[in-house]
Amino acid sequence: MPKTDSDLNVSREATSLRLLVENRLRSAIGSGVFKPGQRLIERELCEQTGVGRTSIREALRQLEAEGLVTTIPHRGPIVSTITADEAAQLYDLRALLEGFAGRECARRRDPVIIERLRTQHERMSAVAGNEDRSDLLAAKTEFYAALLEGCGNVFVERFLKMLLNRVTVLRMTSMTQPNRIGRSLHEIGTILTAIENGDQDGAEQACVQHINNAAAIALEALRRGET
Amino acid sequence: MPKTDSDLNVSREATSLRLLVENRLRSAIGSGVFKPGQRLIERELCEQTGVGRTSIREALRQLEAEGLVTTIPHRGPIVSTITADEAAQLYDLRALLEGFAGRECARRRDPVIIERLRTQHERMSAVAGNEDRSDLLAAKTEFYAALLEGCGNVFVERFLKMLLNRVTVLRMTSMTQPNRIGRSLHEIGTILTAIENGDQDGAEQACVQHINNAAAIALEALRRGET
DNA sequence: ACTGACCGATTGTCTGACAATCTGTCAAGC
DNA sequence: GCTTGACAGATTGTCAGACAATCGGTCAGT
Structure with a gap:
C-alpha cells in the first residue's frame, strides 16, 4: 500500500x-x-x-x-522443540505483549494502521468459509503485522515477531486448527472495534482474551498429543 | 550457592x-x-x-x-546507537516485562528466589556508601538476575536480558549516575517487601515505578546530551 | 561547484583442510 | 547376560587463503 x-x-x-x-x-x-x-x-x-x-x-x-x-x-x-510448560510461558508473554500492542494502537489511533486492520478483518470474514485455510491464515498474519507496527514500539514488534515464529512451529507439532474460526473472527472484530473507538482498556483486554483462548486450545492439544 | x-x-x-x-x-x-x-x-x-x-x-x-x-x-x-525515542520505547517495554516478572515472583514466592533477592538487597545497602560504585552495580545486577529467574518464564527472562544489555550501553552514552542511590535503594526495598508478602499488584507497581523513575532520569540526560 | 572515473578498504562468500568431539557398534571380560 | 572399553564414522568447530562485489573518498576535468 x-x-x-x-x-x-x-x-x-x-x-x-x-x-x-x-x-x-x-x-x-x-x-x-x-x-x-x-x-x-x-x-x-x-x-x-x-x-x-x-x-x-x-x-x-x-x-x-x-x-x-x-x-x-x-x-x-x-x-527447536518446546515443552507444554514452555508453550504456556510463550503464550503468557504473547498475551502480555499483544495486550500492550492493542492498548497502544487504541491510544495512538493511527488512521493508516486502523485502515489496514479493518481491511484485513474484512478479508478474513470474506474467506472464512473457504475450504483452503491459507487465505485466512495470510489475512490473519497481515492483521497481526499491522497491530505490531501500530504499537509504535520497535522492541515489542521485534519480540512479538520472534514469538509468532515460535507459535507457528507449535501449530505444526499439534495441528490445532479446530473449527474455532467463527469465534476467533468475532474476537478479532472486538479488538478492531476497541481500537477504532480508542478504548485502551478494551483493546488490551480483547487482545489478551484472544490469546488466552488460542492458548487454551493449543495447550490442550499439545498436552493430549505429547503427554 | x-x-x-x-x-x-x-x-x-x-x-x-x-x-x-x-x-x-x-x-x-x-x-x-x-x-x-x-x-x-x-x-x-x-x-x-x-x-x-x-x-x-x-x-x-x-x-x-x-x-x-x-x-x-x-x-x-x-x-548500535539508540535514539531518545527508541530509548523511551526500550524503557516502556522493560517496565512492562519487569512488572510482569515482579508480579510473578510475588505470586510464586519461591523461597530460594526470595532469599537471593534479600541477600542482594542487603548487600546493596551495605555498599551503597562506597566511593566505588562497581560493587553496588554488581549487587544490583544480581538482584535483577534473581528477579528474572524468579518469574519462571524463560522467554521473559531472555528478552529482559537483551533489554538490560541495551540499557547498559545507554548508560555508557550518557553517564547517568546521579545521586539517585538512596531513592533507588528504597524502591528496590519496596519491590522486595511486596514480593515477600505475596502482594502481586504491589510488586508489579513497584517494579514499573522503579523503571519509570530510572527511565525519566536516563532520558532526561540523553535528550540533554544529544539534542 | 559539479561530474565522473579511479582506488583502497572491507565485506560476502567459497573452497579445502584438519583437529576435536559425539554416537553407535562390537568385541572382550566379569 | 551384562558391563566395559576401544574403535570407526559422522559432524562440527575453526582456520587460512582466496576472490568478486561493493562502499567511501579522492582527485582530476569540465
Whole structure:
C-alpha cells in the first residue's frame, strides 16, 4: 500500500545470501518442512540450497538467536522443540505483549494502521468459509503485522515477531486448527472495534482474551498429543 | 550457592570459541570499551582476539540478533546507537516485562528466589556508601538476575536480558549516575517487601515505578546530551 | 561547484583442510 | 547376560587463503 506512487523503493533484491538462506530456513521451519526435533545437517543444507557452509552457518546462528533452532555442541542444530510448560510461558508473554500492542494502537489511533486492520478483518470474514485455510491464515498474519507496527514500539514488534515464529512451529507439532474460526473472527472484530473507538482498556483486554483462548486450545492439544 | 555439595558441575570450560568471543564482545560493548557508533572491523577483531574470521563473524551475527550491533551492508558492523525515542520505547517495554516478572515472583514466592533477592538487597545497602560504585552495580545486577529467574518464564527472562544489555550501553552514552542511590535503594526495598508478602499488584507497581523513575532520569540526560 | 572515473578498504562468500568431539557398534571380560 | 572399553564414522568447530562485489573518498576535468 504505497501512500503516494512516488515510491521509488527498488526493493533491494540484492540482499545477502545469508539473509536469503535465513528466510528460507525460517519459512521451511514455520511451514513444517523441517519438523521439530529434526536435525539440520550443514552439508545437507549446503546441497539443498547450493550455498557454502559459511552462509549456512551464519544463518543458523541467527535462527538460533531467535530460538527457532537449538544447537547441540558437536552435534549440530536441530529444530527447536518446546515443552507444554514452555508453550504456556510463550503464550503468557504473547498475551502480555499483544495486550500492550492493542492498548497502544487504541491510544495512538493511527488512521493508516486502523485502515489496514479493518481491511484485513474484512478479508478474513470474506474467506472464512473457504475450504483452503491459507487465505485466512495470510489475512490473519497481515492483521497481526499491522497491530505490531501500530504499537509504535520497535522492541515489542521485534519480540512479538520472534514469538509468532515460535507459535507457528507449535501449530505444526499439534495441528490445532479446530473449527474455532467463527469465534476467533468475532474476537478479532472486538479488538478492531476497541481500537477504532480508542478504548485502551478494551483493546488490551480483547487482545489478551484472544490469546488466552488460542492458548487454551493449543495447550490442550499439545498436552493430549505429547503427554 | 550450591544447594548440596553433590554438585558435580564440571563448569564446562570448553565452550566454543565463538561463545567466548561473543561474551567478550558483549562485555566490551557493555563496559564502553567499544562505544556506540564505533565500527567493528573484522580483521581488527581477529588480531585483538587471536581467532579466525569465521568465529568472529558468527559471534557478530549473534550480537546483531540481540540488537547490540548493527551491520551495514558491505560496510560492516557498528555498535548500535539508540535514539531518545527508541530509548523511551526500550524503557516502556522493560517496565512492562519487569512488572510482569515482579508480579510473578510475588505470586510464586519461591523461597530460594526470595532469599537471593534479600541477600542482594542487603548487600546493596551495605555498599551503597562506597566511593566505588562497581560493587553496588554488581549487587544490583544480581538482584535483577534473581528477579528474572524468579518469574519462571524463560522467554521473559531472555528478552529482559537483551533489554538490560541495551540499557547498559545507554548508560555508557550518557553517564547517568546521579545521586539517585538512596531513592533507588528504597524502591528496590519496596519491590522486595511486596514480593515477600505475596502482594502481586504491589510488586508489579513497584517494579514499573522503579523503571519509570530510572527511565525519566536516563532520558532526561540523553535528550540533554544529544539534542 | 559539479561530474565522473579511479582506488583502497572491507565485506560476502567459497573452497579445502584438519583437529576435536559425539554416537553407535562390537568385541572382550566379569 | 551384562558391563566395559576401544574403535570407526559422522559432524562440527575453526582456520587460512582466496576472490568478486561493493562502499567511501579522492582527485582530476569540465
